[in-house]
Amino acid sequence: METTLEVTRLSTGKSQIMRFGRQQHVSDIYWTADDQLVVSRAAMEPLKARPVSQGELYTTDIHAKNQDVLFGFVPDNQTKRGKRKDRGWSVIAKVLHDEPGMALVDFTCWDCGEEPGTTIFRVNTLTGERKEIERSSGLASYQFDNSGEPRFRTTWDENDEPVLAYRKNKGGAWEPLPKSIAGRMLYSARFAPDGNTVYALVTDALEPAQAYKIDLQAGTRTKLAGDPDVAVSGFLYSGLDGIPFAVTYDAAKPALQYIDPNSEWAKLHAGLMAAFPGYMVSFTGFSRDGNKVLFSTWSDRDLGSYYIYDRTTRQVQKIIDYKPWLKPESMAQTRPIEFTNRGGQKIFGFYTAKGDGPKPMVVMAHGGPFGIYDRWGFDEYVQFLASRGYAVLQVNYRGSGGRGEEFQRSGWQGWGTKIQDDITDGVRWAIANKLADPARICTFGGSFGGYTALIQPILNPGMYKCGIGYVGVYDLPLMRKTDKNQGISKRSLRFLDRTLGTDMDALAKVSPVQRASEIQVPVLLAHGRNDKTADFNQFKVMEAALKAQGKSVESFVVDGEGHGFVDPKNRAEFYRRIEAFLGKYIGQGAAPAGN
Template sequence: MPIALRRLLAIAFMLVSLPAFAAPSALLPVQDFARHGELSNPSLSPDGQLLAVAVRSTDADGNSHYQLAVLHLPDLKPLSRLDMARRNVPGQVVWVSNTRLVVALAYESAWLDVPQMTGDLVALDYDGSHKTTLYSLAERGKSIHSQDMPKGSASIAGIPETRNGHIYVNLRPFPSGSYTMYDAHSSMVYDVDTSNGSAQLMGKIDKGDMSFVMHAGIARFAYGSPDAGATINTYARDGKDQPWHLLPASVTGKALIPQQISADGSTMWSIYSADGGPEMLVSSKLDGGGRKVLASDNFSAIGDILWAPHHGAPYAASPAVGRPRFLYLDDSPLARVHKALSDKFPDEVIDFAGRSDDGMVLLIHAYSDRDPGTFALFDRHNMNLRPLFQVEPWIKPAQMAARQPIRFKASDGVELDGYLTVPGDGTKAHPMVLLPHGGPIGVADGWAYDTDAQFLASRGYAVLQVNYRGSSGRGMNFMRAGYRQFGDRIQHDLIDGVHWAIEQGHADRNRICVYGGSFGGYSALMTPIVAPGLFKCAIDYAGVSDWSIGMDYSDTSHFSAGKTYFADAIGDKAAARAISPLYQLDRFNVPVLIAHGEADPRVPFRNATELRSALDKAGKPYVWLSKPKEGHGFYSEKDRTDLLQHMQDFLGKYIGH
């Protein structure tokens, strides 16, 4: 039995409110911040009697191996363990009956630091028997599946409301000569019988990259973006054989994204924004009429939504910005349970990660800024809370730093939000690291455990993260405000945040560094150019030094939506070079640590090698770290540990105590 599984069976901790910060007597080991969790993706069966969980183990060479384990509840007796092929991960697990489940596979590689979904779907009974491949693209251009579905990108879209062993599968068919869903000219949804793989087409629309909302076995709505997120188009139809029609702007406003339809078909719940401001949760008739606002926030879009079983109404919602805080929309039993657990554990955010069909057994996910996450079972029959496992049990929340949501005004008056992670050592002004997030469009930092921020805080640094213009969580207008501003307003938002931290007394103005990955790596190169003298050093991790390289060679450039994104967000090649640090190194006057994966498809490795050559030519200092088997971010624990050790040494030299 794998060690991780034995740990799950033997674990005996209890969920308790976190104690006040207690500074460790010695530095936590670097490798503790590079490790991957051993247990993940728990999924509860419809009757609440079985739990499936992904189990990760590591061999002597550092290679990961995964199993899908199924345990009986409540005694946690192991019933089966299914070995996965090398580098294959159970990315998503969905029960289609009390005894049968579907696994969507992911592939473990260095790609944005997480395993990527492959589109392969496998069904099996809880004991590992009656295994059926529902969909697979095992070889380029050759589909291996048991029903006649086109070659394309497949994903789990949901299950019929009364579980019957079937599953809904979204499919974005590949156009001729292409193997990316982003160039799909149509979108489809199938009802697939998991016992034999037979599939029935339930809906098709001649628009690419669309998602469907099902009701009573009919695809009633389809929505998606035709222009890399600039707009959301929503289509509706009255029946299975009826044509799709685009809902008019008078109904949708800037965005109307259907989420769920009530069991009786009378009510639709949607995410809605009339003018591009923060999206709210609304209810309406199916034609969009009779709209009623259920949850909204003037500053933040609505983020997490909790739903009653069986196409029931939403009973709680939380804004996306800041520390999650739930607004309860009714006094239903699940709302009362959620509120009671939240009150009992005020330092944690409580989320329902699964439930039995009758709603009496709940899979609880609790997390915080200092806790990577804990899973537990709550049995409403006897009101018993039973811990299952911690995501990263070696991380002790009491030793982690508090993460403070912040707001400040940028130099042009726009209010921004972000997070400040400060060591709990009693010092007022710390050396500080500015940590810009990647993206930049449609990504945001949030209030949750952040490995980079906690690692840096454990080394004595305050960490500032700013949700600059272009970030998600504030509405489409705020997100679009980042377009054509990569080298200008976005960088000033970050710099304004640094000045705010200095003025508030959080940062020592003479010891500030900038570190980021992907677009954050670009900002690590760009902010010292825009604000000379403010930073003492920079860490460029998989960052962009020349945007024109990405326009020619990145994976984003290989599909039409990616080309549109570059054109809309940056402009032409001349505009790309004008905002690229590579051509402004005469103004870049800080030492830099350059870390990059040599197999990076998103930000090609040439960004790093050409930057290195230019720095060599200019006689400017840098530290070099590249990994031949890594892509867009270092994934292996060995390589991640090496990166963090390099960062610790580099920061210690230039802004350390």
């Protein structure tokens, strides 16, 4: 299995297929010139089965000629020395549209000590020539003006707190960023052509990010948009290097706000939204002259399609449907929900089902648990379950992203307590609102969701009829020990100390493997034997503990798979096993409501 890149000339329909190595994948495609592309070498992300960058960059022209490694490690071949010896992670930080072929690359060394620095290179993607333009002594994140000069820098102190600096003027020295501009974080910065006006997402403390227009010389800012409960998730831009005309929100009900409703771009976007009712519209690319706009449409029932809009002729041309064999009209509606947890906090989530009335329900917790969150949109697992007659409940519990750091931190050290309380309260809300058949509820999830699938029946005896743990973590002390033995960074270990805790006795008390005797429901466990994230030993100890207690447990272990299944045959088999398992315990053959 591999990913190929297809470049099609729309005027003629002729295509060029590109390969970047046998059994290789690519992602993160950038046009650095009208006839030049840069891609990231990628591996399949198991839980989503899509390519994600592995930190190596390749360059090619549109005719699949002159392909070369831009950043990466090329081993020596007998007497021929490999061209590149980059031991690190590289990513395109910015394409310099006014200088065709030129781009900025952010590079972090893999083996340069515990806290390797970040280096920014100015790179000619046509020739491979590179020049270092910025270097930090430790990990750093940079944001650039339109000329490619780093103007904002974020580093982190010994307590992992952000430290912000900026260049007030082009070519100036780094200075501490004034609190009048941003107190804690500044990101998604877009400079206006004057090099002084900046549009960015900002936080002053731990609140959800708000959108601001910033005057660097004056050291002032003007709020453009924001919500007290939900962070601004991003900007929509007016052309290739244009300023924002709208902001988006996605941690609750999907929404957008036009910050410049009189902009021709806002009017274009609003017109496209009206032309595609029930869909969100995202601008994803622009021609250099701004005349052609690449946009996507997507929804809860449709993975989406890509179109080109010609601003001169006002014509729309469809490019491709993402998965045309999936028919939106046969999919279930995903409904944003909101409830109040037992502590009085507002919790958001999603409920997906076909039709009305109480249904057998699957409670599906997202992974993470911290910083990750479920969004409105097409979800393969959710739609599969809904197609089999089940309702699906997703809860963005305390600790989830999209609502600011305070909300995220409110879930820290709450794997088996606060987070689970929110999920439980969501189930009770669904039952009270006659959305779930209380006699037919099961849990299912991957990674942290797999942990949830087994801890929920322990914490709520009688609420569930079954649980499905997929590449889950079931023994928290074992996880802490495994992480240390695998040599993860000190920064990551500090994060685990803060968010999970260091009291091994307390962690054992909220570990399903330690409380297997309390699991009174049938369990299905699925795991990849090569899993290095939720170590395969997690599966082994959980299965053994259940069997030792005489519990009903079905297992699906796959050789060659890691933290989730990538091979389509394995994914299909997993779906078949989920369907059979759920059908046995909460499907049509299960006990009816009230029994």
